[in-house]
Amino acid sequence: xxxxxxxxxxIAVLMLFTGGYDSPFKLYVLNPVLFAAGALSLYCAWSLxxxxxxxxxxxxxxxAGSPGLTIAEIMLANGNLFLALALAVIVMQMVKGIKxxxxxxxxxxxxxxxxxxxxxxxVETSSQHDFMNxxxxxxxxxxxxxxxxxxxxxxxxxxxxPAPQSRQTGWQHExxxxxxxxxxxxEHEWRLQREPVFKSMPGIGDFLLMPVRMSTRFxxxxxxxxxxxxxxxxxxxxIQQLMxxxxxSAIILERHELGVIENxxxxxxxxxxxxxxxxxxxxxxxxxxxxxxxxxxxxxxKMSERELEEQIExxxxxxxxxxxxxxxxxxxxxxxxxxxxxxLGMVRSHLKSLSRLNDVEIELKITxxxxxxxxxxxxxxxxxxxxATGNAIRHGAASRVDVELSLKPKWIRLSIIxxxxxxxxxxxxxxxxxxxxxxxxxxxxxxxxxxxxxxxLTSSENAGTRILISIPVGVAELKNA
Numbered sequence: 225x226x227x228x229x230x231x232x233x234x235i236a237v238l239m240l241f242t243g244g245y246d247s248p249f250k251l252y253v254l255n256p257v258l259f260a261a262g263a264l265s266l267y268c269a270w271s272l273x274x275x276x277x278x279x280x281x282x283x284x285x286x287x288a289g290s291p292g293l294t295i296a297e298i299m300l301a302n303g304n305l306f307l308a309l310a311l312a313v314i315v316m317q318m319v320k321g322i323k324x325x326x327x328x329x330x331x332x333x334x335x336x337x338x339x340x341x342x343x344x345x346x347v348e349t350s351s352q353h354d355f356m357n358x359x360x361x362x363x364x365x366x367x368x369x370x371x372x373x374x375x376x377x378x379x380x381x382x383x384x385x386p387a388p389q390s391r392q393t394g395w396q397h398e399x400x401x402x403x404x405x406x407x408x409x410x411e412h413e414w415r416l417q418r419e420p421v422f423k424s425m426p427g428i429g430d431f432l433l434m435p436v437r438m439s440t441r442f443x444x445x446x447x448x449x450x451x452x453x454x455x456x457x458x459x460x461x462x463i464q465q466l467m468x469x470x471x472x473s474a475i476i477l478e479r480h481e482l483g484v485i486e487n488x489x490x491x492x493x494x495x496x497x498x499x500x501x502x503x504x505x506x507x508x509x510x511x512x513x514x515x516x517x518x519x520x521x522x523x524x525x526k527m528s529e530r531e532l533e534e535q536i537e538x539x540x541x542x543x544x545x546x547x548x549x550x551x552x553x554x555x556x557x558x559x560x561x562x563x564x565x566x567x568l569g570m571v572r573s574h575l576k577s578l579s580r581l582n583d584v585e586i587e588l589k590i591t592x593x594x595x596x597x598x599x600x601x602x603x604x605x606x607x608x609x610x611x612a613t614g615n616a617i618r619h620g621a622a623s624r625v626d627v628e629l630s631l632k633p634k635w636i637r638l639s640i641i642x643x644x645x646x647x648x649x650x651x652x653x654x655x656x657x658x659x660x661x662x663x664x665x666x667x668x669x670x671x672x673x674x675x676x677x678x679x680x681l682t683s684s685e686n687a688g689t690r691i692l693i694s695i696p697v698g699v700a701e702l703k704n705a
Contacts, residue, residue, distance in 0.1 A: 225268050228256045232272050257309055261316035269313045277306055336369055336465070340472075358480075359391035362473055366448060367393050369465045374449040377473075378407045380414065380442055390444070403428060407445065415442050420463045422450075432459065434466035438478040446470050509546040513539055567594050567602045571609060575627065582617045585624045592631030601695070604671045605629070605638065611668050612640040612691050620644025620689060636677075636695040642688050649683040668693075 235252045242249055253276050261269040359377040366375035374394030390404050406425050407414075414435060423431045433447035446466055450459070516539050524532055568590060579586040594602065609627060616622040622644035630637040665681060668691070672679040677695030 225260075225264055228260050228264065228268070228272065229275075231256045232276055236276065251305070253309070254312065258312055258316055261313040261320070266317055269317070273306070273309050273313060276309070340468075358473070358476060359388065360393070362446065362469060363391050363393040366446065366465070366469060369469075370448055370462050372448045372451065372462075376403065376407075376447050377436075377444060378404060378447070379444040380411060382441075394449070414445050420466060432462050432466065434463075434470045436470045436473050436477075438474050438481075440478075443474060443477055446473065509542060509549060513542045513546065516542065567597075567606070571606060571629075574606075574610065575613065578613055578617065584617055584622060586613065587624070587626045589626075589628045590631070591629075594631050597631065597636075597697070601636065601675060601697070604675055605636070608638065608668050608671055608693065609640065613642075616640070616642035616644050616689060620646065622688070632697075634697055636693075636697060638691075638693040638695075640691040644688050646683045646685050646687045646689055648685060649681055649689075 232253060235249065235256070238249050238252075257269060257272055257276070260272050359379065363375040363377050366377075367373065372394075374392070376390070376392040376395075378390045379388040390407075392400055392403065395403060406428060410423075414433075417433075417435045418437070420432060420434050423433055425431060428449070430450045430452075431447050432450055433445045435445055436443040446469055448462060448466070450462075516535070520532075520535050520539070524535075527535065572588060575586045575588055578584070609629075613625050613627065616625050620642055622642035625640065625642045628639045669679040669681075672693050672695060675695050677693055680692040681689070683689035
């Protein structure tokens with residue numbers, strides 16, 4: 225601003241010595257005025273114009289070669305110049321405003337997309353036992369997307385089942401119960417609602433609420449508490465965000481329910497198949513052995529030594545045959561022995577795809593065997609590996625990630641090291657969830673600790689990130705016993 229003001233003053237001085245208001249240099253003032261209008265504040269641009277007009281008037285009035293001219297006549301003689309300057313400032317301010325709005329819209333869109341990608345990633349890695357925490361995840365991201373302070377996800381009651389726990393972000397604990405009680409009073413109204421609704425609740429404030437509907441039933445309401453200063457444009461933005469999150473939540477919840485049903489059907493079909501195999505082979509052979517031993521018990525005193533030996537040999541052969549059939553059945557159930565996709569194979573395939581899609585070198589080293597590892601460990605380890613490598617690529621901009629997994633009968637050790645940009649780990653841990661991107665770290669920590677394990681993360685800016693996890697095998701089963 226100082227440099228532009230000096231330039232304008234120097235142009236005025238140049239005019240004073242080159243003909244006053246008739247100076248050929250008077251149009252040079254367009255340069256600082258246009259710069260001020262496009263890059264500086266509105267007040268600065270208009271102050272320059274007013275200052276320049278005053279300088280022109282004074283220089284013309286003081287010009288010895290034009291006696292008798294009044295200030296008004298000088299202003300009128302230069303009216304076209306002053307009008308051009310004013311129009312230039314107005315046009316530049318309009319262009320600047322449009323540019324600023326576009327930059328804000330782009331920044332808001334990019335911010336929204338980053339939040340949506342993070343939200344989708346968290347939802348993708350959610351397990352069944354903690355899945356209903358999706359309500360909390362949604363409300364946290366509503367706050368992030370809308371920049372408002374308070375959001376909620378109220379779940380309606382399911383037929384014959386208790387309603388999932390409603391979630392909120394921003395309210396105090398003592399306010400939460402009153403909030404959801406007020407929402408529950410209007411349950412019948414919410415079930416009939418299909419569009420966004422503005423609702424004023426006495427003692428709480430004004431809300432924008434959006435129904436969440438699956439294809440088969442009404443789920444609940446997503447909402448935000450509005451601020452008094454919000455205009456119409458801001459409310460339109462909130463409606464767009466809530467409509468998107470409502471549809472996303474409905475899809476996520478419906479997909480989860482379908483997954484639960486599918487898992488139950490898979491388990492039922494597998495149980496039936498195992499039962500059929502046992503009945504058709506092992507059960508029949510065992511029945512034959514039981515019948516033979518019972519018959520031998522009744523008649524062995526009447527049998528010769530040779531006949532007794534033959535009968536015992538027959539039972540031995542039958543038992544051997546049963547053991548072989550049982551072993552074949554067990555082998556057929558094992559994906560590793562039957563040639564099906566093993567868990568380690570799925571981990572390798574996932575990291576290979578991640579490496580190829582993002583052009584990142586991912587080195588996987590595995591020692592030990594996962595054959596006897598219980599399913600919860602498989603699921604938790606896969607989610608941790610997926611979360612950590614995804615973070616290294618998306619947020620750390622890593623070019624190489626080293627994953628080392630050691631599977632021993634009593635211990636599991638996992639290390640994930642990347643060469644990315646790193647971050648201030650202490651700051652990220654200490655930030656509250658609604659102001660940080662630490663949901664992924666805390667999610668991994670929760671998974672490790674839920675199995676009785678230890679989670680360690682070290683990172684610093686421009687020094688990469690290192691994750692070390694140790695999990696004792698069998699502790700989770702003892703805790704749940």
